[in-house]
Amino acid sequence: xxxDEHIExxxxxxxxxxxxxxxxxxxxxxxxxFPYEIVRKxxxxxxFGLPVPEEYGGMGGDYFALCLTLEELARVDSSVAIxxxxxxxxxxxxxxxxxTAEQKARWLPKLTSGEMLGAFxxxxxxxxxxxxxxxxTTAVLDGGEWVINGSKAFITNSGTDITGFVAVxxxxxxxxxxxxxxxxxxxxxxxxxxxxxxxxKVGWSASDTRELSFTDCRVPEENLLGERGRGYAQFLRTLxxxxxxxxxxxxxxAQGCVDESLRYARERTAFGRAIxxxxxxxxxxxxxxxxxxxxxxxxxxxxxxxxxxxxxxxxAAIAKLVASNAAMxxxxxxxxxxxxxxxMNEFPVGRFYRDAKILEVGEGTSEVQRMxxxxxxxxxx
Amino acid sequence: MNIVVCVKQVPDTATERKLRSDDKTLDREAADGxxxxxxxxxxEEALKLKEAHGGEVTVLTMGPGKATETIRKxxxxxxxxxxxxxxxxxxxxxxxxxxxxxxxxxxxIGFDLVVLGSESTDxxxxxxxxxxxxxxxxxxxxxxxxVEVNGSAIAVQRLTDYGYDxxxxxxxxxxxxxxxxxxxxxxxFKGIMAAKKKPVETLGVADAEISADQVGLxxxxxxxxxxxxxxxxxxxxxxxDEGDGGAKIAEFLASKKFV
Ligand SMILES: Cc1cc2nc3c(=O)[nH]c(=O)nc-3n(C[C@H](O)[C@H](O)[C@H](O)COP(=O)(O)OP(=O)(O)OC[C@H]3O[C@@H](n4cnc5c(N)ncnc54)[C@H](O)[C@@H]3O)c2cc1C
Numbered sequence: 001x002x003x004d005e006h007i008e009x010x011x012x013x014x015x016x017x018x019x020x021x022x023x024x025x026x027x028x029x030x031x032x033x034f035p036y037e038i039v040r041k042x043x044x045x046x047x048f049g050l051p052v053p054e055e056y057g058g059m060g061g062d063y064f065a066l067c068l069t070l071e072e073l074a075r076v077d078s079s080v081a082i083x084x085x086x087x088x089x090x091x092x093x094x095x096x097x098x099x100t101a102e103q104k105a106r107w108l109p110k111l112t113s114g115e116m117l118g119a120f121x122x123x124x125x126x127x128x129x130x131x132x133x134x135x136x137t138t139a140v141l142d143g144g145e146w147v148i149n150g151s152k153a154f155i156t157n158s159g160t161d162i163t164g165f166v167a168v169x170x171x172x173x174x175x176x177x178x179x180x181x182x183x184x185x186x187x188x189x190x191x192x193x194x195x196x197x198x199x200x201k202v203g204w205s206a207s208d209t210r211e212l213s214f215t216d217c218r219v220p221e222e223n224l225l226g227e228r229g230r231g232y233a234q235f236l237r238t239l240x241x242x243x244x245x246x247x248x249x250x251x252x253x254a255q256g257c258v259d260e261s262l263r264y265a266r267e268r269t270a271f272g273r274a275i276x277x278x279x280x281x282x283x284x285x286x287x288x289x290x291x292x293x294x295x296x297x298x299x300x301x302x303x304x305x306x307x308x309x310x311x312x313x314x315x316a317a318i319a320k321l322v323a324s325n326a327a328m329x330x331x332x333x334x335x336x337x338x339x340x341x342x343x344m345n346e347f348p349v350g351r352f353y354r355d356a357k358i359l360e361v362g363e364g365t366s367e368v369q370r371m372x373x374x375x376x377x378x379x380x381x
Numbered sequence: 382m383n384i385v386v387c388v389k390q391v392p393d394t395a396t397e398r399k400l401r402s403d404d405k406t407l408d409r410e411a412a413d414g415x416x417x418x419x420x421x422x423x424x425e426e427a428l429k430l431k432e433a434h435g436g437e438v439t440v441l442t443m444g445p446g447k448a449t450e451t452i453r454k455x456x457x458x459x460x461x462x463x464x465x466x467x468x469x470x471x472x473x474x475x476x477x478x479x480x481x482x483x484x485x486x487x488x489x490i491g492f493d494l495v496v497l498g499s500e501s502t503d504x505x506x507x508x509x510x511x512x513x514x515x516x517x518x519x520x521x522x523x524x525x526x527x528v529e530v531n532g533s534a535i536a537v538q539r540l541t542d543y544g545y546d547x548x549x550x551x552x553x554x555x556x557x558x559x560x561x562x563x564x565x566x567x568x569x570f571k572g573i574m575a576a577k578k579k580p581v582e583t584l585g586v587a588d589a590e591i592s593a594d595q596v597g598l599x600x601x602x603x604x605x606x607x608x609x610x611x612x613x614x615x616x617x618x619x620x621x622d623e624g625d626g627g628a629k630i631a632e633f634l635a636s637k638k639f640v
Contacts, residue, residue: 008457008573016567046569059570 017076025077028206043114056108064303067248074252078355079206086156091118098226116164121152139170148214159195159210181231185223192217203354243320247299250323254292257334291326314376321369324359331356382436385492386427390414390451391503405605419498421565456576457568468585473598480512486589497557510557520550523557
């Protein structure tokens with residue numbers, strides 16, 4: 001399913017990751033610092049506009065081009081990859097799909113150039129899996145303005161110097177006992193919208209994740225993104241796509257583990273020979289390669305169905321489940337190949353180990369993926 | 382401004398590079414071909430000059446059929462069109478005959494400015510810019526780390542051991558640039574897609590009015606007589622400081638005639 005342009009794009013991103021990201025990302029990570037300079041260069045390369053039409057400053061590519069890019073970036077570093085994934089998949093795509101002409105004209109050109117990041121706030125401190133049931137954030141119309149109250153947890157890209165807005169999912173009413181969910185664009189700096197300081201995270205340390213709170217935060221009525229009451233359906237579509245993207249990112253991490261292990265197994269010696277000569281090491285690396293490869297096929301297949309306009313919910317859930325598993329398993333095995341050095345932050349595999357865990361949680365936990373697969377198989381809850 | 386940027390495909394410096402045992406030329410099949418890294422700075426400078434002054438950027442590559450990959454990358458970076466000088470008769474050309482062939486192609490293309498990298502990472506002769514300028518009868522401004530064009534005047538800062546020289550000339554001219562000059566862009570997806578539609582003209586020796594008896598391995602002025610694989614690096618000497626470390630290092634350096 002890769003055409004010539006996809007192959008060239010992948011090569012171009014691979015070079016970028018190797019030349020621009022790899023030499024400096026370890027330092028950003030150690031300092032838990034957002035890599036503005038790398039993000040600027042990714043913007044110059046058009047990565048933030050990959051699946052967006054040219055009329056909005058995008059590259060006119062498809063979602064698969066974004067996935068290939070995420071894989072290549074994550075082979076080197078996941079913080080950078082998730083920054084791009086969240087910005088495009090959660091920030092720009094809902095606007096492109098559901099935004100009004102004015103909203104698109106206002107936000108998309110800046111998002112696609114990478115000058116501005118958009119965030120998507122769904123998860124709340126009280127729960128991320130149980131939506132919309134567990135959601136508490138509300139928005140009430142008052143004199144032509146939405147008045148928002150509540151809080152959001154773990155929101156990627158929501159507090160950088162270049163964050164332009166957060167699209168917030170909120171309860172805007174009740175329909176026959178069920179909450180009516182809508183999405184509302186809240187520009188950064190709106191009074192009543194507070195961004196807390198960064199979380200101290202186990203991994204993704206060079207990415208921006210914040211808790212947000214809204215206290216009588218007022219935004220114009222026209223900041224509604226998409227239809228009122230359609231917020232839940234909208235983010236289900238967003239999350240299905242996002243799962244394919246997270247699967248691609250996971251494959252990148254899994255492959256990065258293979259790359260690093262291969263290199264190290266050639267160089268490191270024990271008992272007078274390269275450790276790569278020991279069958280135990282060879283089998284470990286062979287298993288790692290097999291996991292990365294099969295997970296890649298799974299996300300390619302999901303992406304193929306998505307682009308063909310076919311149902312892809314089950315395939316996306318399978319891809320995310322197996323790819324995040326592969327990332328976790330490979331990170332564990334790669335650090336084992338590295339011995340004590342695998343436990344040191346100065347080697348990328350230590351970073352991969354810390355970054356892998358969240359892949360089994362973000363954009364739907366592995367349990368959620370299994371629930372989705374079971375449901376697609378016709379099994380009732 | 383009509384700018385021609387000369388770009389060479391070279392084996393990836395990250396992979397193992399070999400000479401062919403039969404004719405002692407570089408084995409171009411053995412390694413992945415990439416754009417000569419130093420040429421990327423030339424491409425970037427050409428694109429910047431075009432953005433500032435208007436005009437067109439043409440890529441000129443001399444190399445086997447496989448070099449089309451390199452051409453595509455440079456077109457994806459933003460060059461407008463390409464000329465691929467490719468002919469079996471050119472195989473094994475040395476620096477002198479390469480400069481002759483390229484000069485013939487440049488005469489055919491026409492130019493206000495020719496931009497090159499400072500050298501190729503495979504042959505590393507670093508003489509092509511000077512040879513081209515001489516053959517074309519135009520000024521050479523080599524090793525530039527800054528280029529300014531003003532009408533038909535061109536000025537560069539030429540990197541030297543002590544700082545830089547300011548060199549001025551008038552167009553048409555040949556410039557070679559060093560890697561400090563800029564930060565080459567990466568091809569965007571839009572650029573990659575646009576590159577497919579850009580014209581690539583292939584020239585053989587006859588098309589470029591190149592005399593086949595002045596190019597190729599048989600007519601080279603220089604010859605590789607023999608070659609050997611570089612010996613593996615020997616283990617270094619470790620000096621343990623037991624109070625006399627300084628003296629031991631001085632002794633070592635003296636024995637190698639460094640001091
Ligand atoms: C670094 C980071 C970045 C993030 N970025 C964003 C973002 O940009 N936007 C956003 O909206 N969210 C974001 N999230 C939130 C993320 O999507 C949630 O953490 C995730 O969905 C899980 O929600 P939770 O943490 O509330 O866990 P919970 O929902 O409390 O789940 C706890 C455990 O219970 C299990 N569980 C829950 N319900 C069931 C059930 N019915 N059956 C079986 N098991 C169940 C879960 O699988 C999990 O193992 C981010 C999180 C992190 C850590």
